Amino acid sequence: MIETIKWQDNKVYLLDQRILPNKEEYIICESYHDAAEAIYNLTVRGAPLIGVTAAMGFALGAINIQTSDRAQFIAELEKIEKVLADTRPTAKNLFWALQKMMSVVRNAEDQSLDTLKELLVKEAQAIMDDDNERNKKIGQWGAELFDDGDRVLTHCNAGALATAGPFGTALSPIRSAIGQGKKISVLADETRPVLQGARLTAWELLHDDIPVTVITDNSAGFLMAKGMIDKIIVGADRIAANGDVANKIGTYTVAVMAKNHNIPFYVAAPLSTFDFALKNGDQIPIEERQGEEIRCIQDHYITPKKVNVLNFAFDVTPAHYISALISEKGIARPPFEVSLAPWQTTA
Numbered sequence: 001m002i003e004t005i006k007w008q009d010n011k012v013y014l015l016d017q018r019i020l021p022n023k024e025e026y027i028i029c030e031s032y033h034d035a036a037e038a039i040y041n042l043t044v045r046g047a048p049l050i051g052v053t054a055a056m057g058f059a060l061g062a063i064n065i066q067t068s069d070r071a072q073f074i075a076e077l078e079k080i081e082k083v084l085a086d087t088r089p090t091a092k093n094l095f096w097a098l099q100k101m102m103s104v105v106r107n108a109e110d111q112s113l114d115t116l117k118e119l120l121v122k123e124a125q126a127i128m129d130d131d132n133e134r135n136k137k138i139g140q141w142g143a144e145l146f147d148d149g150d151r152v153l154t155h156c157n158a159g160a161l162a163t164a165g166p167f168g169t170a171l172s173p174i175r176s177a178i179g180q181g182k183k184i185s186v187l188a189d190e191t192r193p194v195l196q197g198a199r200l201t202a203w204e205l206l207h208d209d210i211p212v213t214v215i216t217d218n219s220a221g222f223l224m225a226k227g228m229i230d231k232i233i234v235g236a237d238r239i240a241a242n243g244d245v246a247n248k249i250g251t252y253t254v255a256v257m258a259k260n261h262n263i264p265f266y267v268a269a270p271l272s273t274f275d276f277a278l279k280n281g282d283q284i285p286i287e288e289r290q291g292e293e294i295r296c297i298q299d300h301y302i303t304p305k306k307v308n309v310l311n312f313a314f315d316v317t318p319a320h321y322i323s324a325l326i327s328e329k330g331i332a333r334p335p336f337e338v339s340l341a342p343w344q345t346t347a
């Protein structure tokens, strides 16, 4: 089984996704700063895993606070929360997980600081287990959307590597459908500039013996026109109340092409990714990352060193391009204002 994150002996072990598929190595986080750095520098990535790493980083920070003064302890925790929250702005799961950790703090006013530390470690583990449960259910619900023989396109990596467990979000329904005996093959967009599709989706699907073919990002339209793609499924970093979806840059382009060719376009995400406080996708903060990600491939410059680049990490796909949203609660179809309403209370 692919293990992306584990808590062991009061340290956090993270599978280093920057060097996959060439090396399988873990980095060890001994402080919340290490965890924040690992989220920022993409050692771990994918919305659910970012959330779990933040929770574990928070717990790591808490157990290492030395003071016995309660007010000072809480002030330290607030600092830790801010450092972790400032790593990546788009994935809702990051803020959701930190809020869960802070609510443990708020509900433990009568407990000793040692007990509170224990409770925070337990909560981080619970957030990880809960993520796995949710993603498993996404697979169980979503499997019915896929038929025997389907050739399914996905963008970026929304698989096991983007979560804390073996299912993933977008790849979970595919795994379930295959488990039901359907023959399904995956086309993975390589996903410039960080190549999550070429490096990570390809690696994890090969690991699980699921047929996968990597294509360049700019091939998807041509393959749709040739009738070589039956369905599309992607994950999400944040979903607004109207069903607009922020996901890896390039998702929007794929969704528009899918509509043009009448190909179902699905998005799978746990409710921890939904942000019902946002009316629509215009309000989702979109991360802009450093230009070297575009200028270089593995430390080798492919552009003039000083050329300007634009490196938005995510884009927003308007809800009207989306055939269905899949969460642990089931399958929601348009109009999402209506179908998502029952999910709001349980997020």
Ligand code: MRU
Pocket (backbone or CB within 6 Å): 045, 046, 047, 048, 091, 155, 156, 157, 158, 159, 162, 163, 168, 169, 170, 196, 234, 235, 236, 237, 247, 248, 249, 313
């Ligand atoms: O920049 P990344 O690799 O964190 O972006 C990841 C994605 O865009 C995923 O599709 C999304 O987080 C869903 S992961 C289950």
